[in-house]
Amino acid sequence: MKKRNLAVVFGGVSSEHPVSCVSAKSVIENIKKDKYNIYMLGITRDGKWYLYEGDTALLPDDKWIDDKYIFPAFISPDTSVHGICVQRNGSIENIRLDAVHPVLHGKNGEDGTIQGLFQLAQIPFVGCNALSSAVCMDKACTNLIADNAGIKQAKWRSITKYNYDKNADAFLEEAADYLGFPIFVKPANAGSSVGISKAKDMPELKKGMEIAFKEDSKVVLEECIDGYEVECAVLGNNEPKASTVGEILPCNEFYDYEAKYIDGSTGLAIPAKNISEEKINEVRSQAIKAYSALGCTGLARVDFFVGKKDDEVYFNEINTLPGFTSISMYPKLWEASGLPYPDLLDRLAELAIEKGGKI
Ligand SMILES: Nc1ncnc2c1ncn2[C@@H]1O[C@H](COP(=O)(O)OP(=O)(O)OP(=O)(O)O)[C@@H](O)[C@H]1O
Ligand SMILES: [Mg+2]
Numbered sequence: 001m002k003k004r005n006l007a008v009v010f011g012g013v014s015s016e017h018p019v020s021c022v023s024a025k026s027v028i029e030n031i032k033k034d035k036y037n038i039y040m041l042g043i044t045r046d047g048k049w050y051l052y053e054g055d056t057a058l059l060p061d062d063k064w065i066d067d068k069y070i071f072p073a074f075i076s077p078d079t080s081v082h083g084i085c086v087q088r089n090g091s092i093e094n095i096r097l098d099a100v101h102p103v104l105h106g107k108n109g110e111d112g113t114i115q116g117l118f119q120l121a122q123i124p125f126v127g128c129n130a131l132s133s134a135v136c137m138d139k140a141c142t143n144l145i146a147d148n149a150g151i152k153q154a155k156w157r158s159i160t161k162y163n164y165d166k167n168a169d170a171f172l173e174e175a176a177d178y179l180g181f182p183i184f185v186k187p188a189n190a191g192s193s194v195g196i197s198k199a200k201d202m203p204e205l206k207k208g209m210e211i212a213f214k215e216d217s218k219v220v221l222e223e224c225i226d227g228y229e230v231e232c233a234v235l236g237n238n239e240p241k242a243s244t245v246g247e248i249l250p251c252n253e254f255y256d257y258e259a260k261y262i263d264g265s266t267g268l269a270i271p272a273k274n275i276s277e278e279k280i281n282e283v284r285s286q287a288i289k290a291y292s293a294l295g296c297t298g299l300a301r302v303d304f305f306v307g308k309k310d311d312e313v314y315f316n317e318i319n320t321l322p323g324f325t326s327i328s329m330y331p332k333l334w335e336a337s338g339l340p341y342p343d344l345l346d347r348l349a350e351l352a353i354e355k356g357g358k359i
Contacts, residue, residue: 004098006036006349007075007084009114010059011043015194016105018061023324024103025059026331030341036349039084039095041073043104049074051086075100077120082357099352101126101345103324106192110321111137122357126348128320129359132295136318139220140188142294146315149293151286153315154305155179155223158188161213172205175221183208184222187215198224225314227305228274232287233322233333235344237297237351242284243333247272268329270336275306282313290315298351301330 008031010024011017024040031038040052042064050065051073058064073086076094083097100123102114112134118125128136135141140158147153157175164171176183185208187195195215199205205221212219229250233243249267272280287302294300301322305314322330326341334344 001035003034004036004349004353005039005083005096006031007039007041007097007100009041009043009075009100009102009104009109011045011062012104012107012109012114013043013045013047014104014106014108015190016107016109016192017045019192019323019325020104020109021059021062021064023105023328025056026326026328026341027101027103027324027345028056028059031345032342035346039097041075041084042070048072051084075117075121075123077117079120079122082121082123097123099124099126099349101349101352102321105321105323106137107189110319111189118357119359124352124355124357126352127298128296128300132297133320136294136296136300136320138188138218139186139317140218142318143220145293146290149289151290151293151315152312154184154225157221159219161217161219164209164213164219168206168209172202172209176202176205179221179223181205182224184224185209185212186220186222187212188218188220190215225305225307225316226309227307227314228272229303229316230272230275230283230306231301231303231329231333232283233330233337234287234291234296234300234302235298235334235339235347235351237355240288240291240296242287243337243339244270245272245275245280245283246270246329246333246336247274248329268327268332270329270332279306279311279313286313286315290318294318296320297355299330299348301333 010020042050042052050070052064052070054067054069071086071088073084076085081094084095086093112130115130115133143156183199185197195212197208199208229248230245232245234240247269283304290302301319303316331341
């Protein structure tokens, strides 16, 4: 069979740029080289695009940017190009692609913006379409749809900066009364726990609103769920499948950016060890329900809490391009469910091609 041309896009203008570069290294190293020609397309922190032909060892810490094997390049929105335009030795070359695998997290990667470009170009791509990506990125939109689909979650409130500034006290009093302290304060669009805080009283809540509004002009407040934190990997287009369920065993106050990526203080248990077999199955079915209600395709990691006291399953959030490093939950969950990492990557590209470029 003819090899397929697959671009892996990494980096990006996002606070999660460093994680993306680490995820991309694992992805590129594990893609089946007998089946795919890989084109590494890097986006710098300030938004410059390059085709990178150097060593994957230089991806972490952005060392690839200083390598001599980088060439200005971009994905053309022109459907007749159907791929990458690269500038090399003074001339422009077009590389036709069969699919794109965006290994980007957070803003400008997971939020529908780059998915819109792939859709314009009619190139098949791994993951959710622009609409679903945008909705899953925005915690207020996600929560609205989850409520509408009858998926149980923490009580919540949301407000824009403009409306908050008009009457902050009335909003905070009503929200505190409805949710009860402690309250989780989150920017609607951020990711990787950036701008999130847990408020124990009104002064902390006010401070938390300020922190969250630095990241986004819309903020979500949530009732605090005292529960085990569990995650499920979902894979597929029209008939999505759920993996086994994993559990986060945190050491910090909550599963924050430090715990996740920097100090390595977080342990994972696969399968989850503090919840029953029955709850594992309930999480799996709720994960598929959320995935379908939010219009996901390709993949997503769906996160839940299982209440320590009431044993109820609460949906928390959905990540349409979850972490993909060798220690990340999504690939580990599939590995534990019998799908090794290279086969998982192959399946993702196949799902993209199956869905096609004209969405
Ligand atoms: N309602 C809640 N009750 C209890 N803990 C919560 C709640 N919401 C968030 N948390 C804690 O805060 C962490 C970060 O919250 P959340 O997952 O919503 O943010 P995120 O920044 O989108 O994370 P991700 O990196 O997974 O995209 C959770 O992993 C959990 O530990
Ligand atoms: Mg999370």
